[in-house]
Amino acid sequence: MSQANAVHPPLEGAKLVIGTIAVSLAVFMNVLDTSIANVSIPSISGDLGVSSDQGTWVITSFAVANAISVPLTGWLTQRFGQVRLFMTSIVLFVLASWLCGLAPTLPFLLAARVLQGAVAGPMIPLSQTLLLASYPRAKAPMALSMWSMTTLIAPVAGPILGGWISDNISWPWIFYVNIPVGIVAAIATFAIFRERDSAIRKAPIDTVGLSLLVIWVGSLQIMLDKGKDLDWFNSTTIVVLTLIAVIALAFFIVWELTEEHPVVDLSLFKLRNFTGGTIALAIGYGLYFGNLVLLPLWLQTDIGYTATDAGLVLAPVGLFAVLLSPVVGKFLPRTDPRKIATAAFLVFALVFWMRSRYTTGVDTFSLMMPTLIQGIGMAGFFIPLVSITLSGLPGSRIPAASGLSNFVRIMCGGIGTSIFSTAWDRRSNFHHAQLVEQANLYNPNFNASMQQFGAAGFNQPQGYGLFNSMATQQAAQLGVNDLFYISAGIFVALIALIWITKPERSGGGDSAAAASAAH
Known part of the structure; x- marks a missing residue:
């Protein structure tokens, strides 16, 4: 970013405010779309006349295209320039969103989602690049922490907004909502940044x-x-x-x-800070995202929550994250980022340990308290870790580095989701097998239960069915508790990765570089 700042002086006054809002709106639209469609799959599948299994390709197609395009950010920036590429991404994202809403068939919708995912890739790394070039170096951490609130709120807002739109309007509007947001972001970006593009170098393909x-x-x-x-x-x-x-x-x-x-600069992994920071961030995010999928799924399938209520249970995570992010940004230039990241990982470990003690009778307060505390960890998780990851890199390598780091994080998020959903199934089956082993006439507790069921008016087959249903719910509870407990342990172990790095102390510009890429 130092090169960008040398060519273009920091923005001031109204231009700085409008520029920051434009960048943040674009990223909010982008991040929102990664989760807003998840709860709408049944509505989309039913309307288009396909199975829910086929409907999940609406999510997969976006994820595949997005994952491929993210690491291309550095190369595309060299070819087209930062501002031109960012503007093009916004405009094409709006167009793709419009096409998604118009889709009459599943293949048409999938093609539009592939386009949407592909053009979304460079948006997050480039938004960070443009933002850092707009602020004085000393204010870069504060700027990024304020901006990061956008990406802390969007993943939580996505499922709630998507569910509400699907229930009360119709599923195309989960895509149409991007259009006014994108138009405003594009106009503001063009007005503020059009004279601030980076140099273009025609690198071979x-x-x-x-x-x-x-x-x-x-x-x-x-x-x-x-x-x-x-x-x-x-x-x-x-x-x-x-x-x-x-x-x-x-x-x-x-x-x-x-x-x-x-096309992807893998030589970045020769750098200790980049490797340690990227791996710690990616695994930590994989754990966080896997649990973010697991928690509402468990609440809906076994505790009886609706999709909207499950989303609301997750909402408090944004409170402390929003309140504390500016504080982290303020103190980051004067503090070792490894200490902040370590504290964040310990908070995550505490949160997952608290969740590992849930029972099938868990109340709303017990569900929301760890989520509230998790916001403290979120505020100190993304910004310090990516500050470490990109510490000491020259400005010319930051788009490529933030794109590659973001790519690894996205991949780990997908891997985490798959591992957690499969592990939950298998741990639940394991616990179910252990529980039903107790269902025999030689177990006095089982006999007492059967007698209670009989006194309540159930015949023997109904009593066995009721016992099996209770065992299934308890097994799912024990399975999810296992995964929460393991997550807590892994977060503690990941602290070692943070301390193999040696981030450079600077005026704040380099140390905070590309913090947004963490989101």
Whole structure:
């Protein structure tokens, strides 16, 4: 960012405010769309006349296209310039959203979602780049912490807003809501940033690297999405997809490390700060996102919550995150970011330990208290970790580095979701088998239960069915508790990764560089 600031002086007054709002609106629209469609799949599937299983491709198609385009940010920036690429991403995102809403068939909708995911990729890394170039170096951490509130609120707002729109209006409006937001963001971006573009360098197109990237990322994303439905490696399809992904990834790594103009700069992993920070952030985010999917799913399937109520239980996470993010931004330049990140990981560990003690009779207060505390961890999680990741990098490498770091994070989010959903099934089955072992005539507790059921008017088959239903609910509870407990332990272990880094102390510009890429 130092180069950008040397060419273009920081913005001031109204231009600075409008520029920050424009960038934040674009990112809010982007992040919202990663989660807003999730709760609307039944409505979309029913309206288009397809199964819910086919409907999940609405999510997968966006995720695959997005995951492929994110690491291309650095190369695309060199080819087209930061502002031009950012503007194009916003305009095409609005167009794709309009097409999604108009979709008369599932193939049409999937094509529009692929376009939407592809053009969304560069938006988050570039929004950070433009924002840092707009503020004085000393105010960069504060600027990014204020901006990061956008991406803390959007993932929580997505399912709530999507559910409400699907229930009360119609599913196309989950896409149409992007249009006015995107138009405002595009106009404001053009007005403020059009004279502040970066230099363009016509780097050759690495067609082999790009092709290999599409193959291995696409295969991996589809494998993760369909693994649970197809019983993982008992399915020939999953085995073939895994082999394709592994082989293509191996060729991709070798090719990119030897190519003169790689489409993804893997040499960044030679840097200790980038590697340690990226891995800690990615695994931590994978745990967070896996649990973010697991918690409402458990609440809806086993505790009897509606989709909207489950979303509201998650809402308090934004309170402390919004209140404390500016505080973190203020103190970050004067504090070792490793200490803030360590504190955040300990807060996450505490939160998941608290959740591991849930019972089937859990009340709303007990559900919301850990979520409220989690906001403290969120405020100190993203910004310090990505500050470490990109510490000491020259401005010219930040778009590529933030794109690659963001890519690894997105992939770990998808992997975390798949692992958690599968592990919950298997731990629940394990606990169910243990519980029903007690269902025999030699167990006095079981006999007492059957007598109670009989006194309540149930015959023997009905009593057995009721016992099995209770065992199923208890097994699901024990399974989810196992995953919360394991998550707590992994967050503690990840602290070691934070302390293998040695972030450079600076005036705040480098240390906060690309904090937004964490979202």
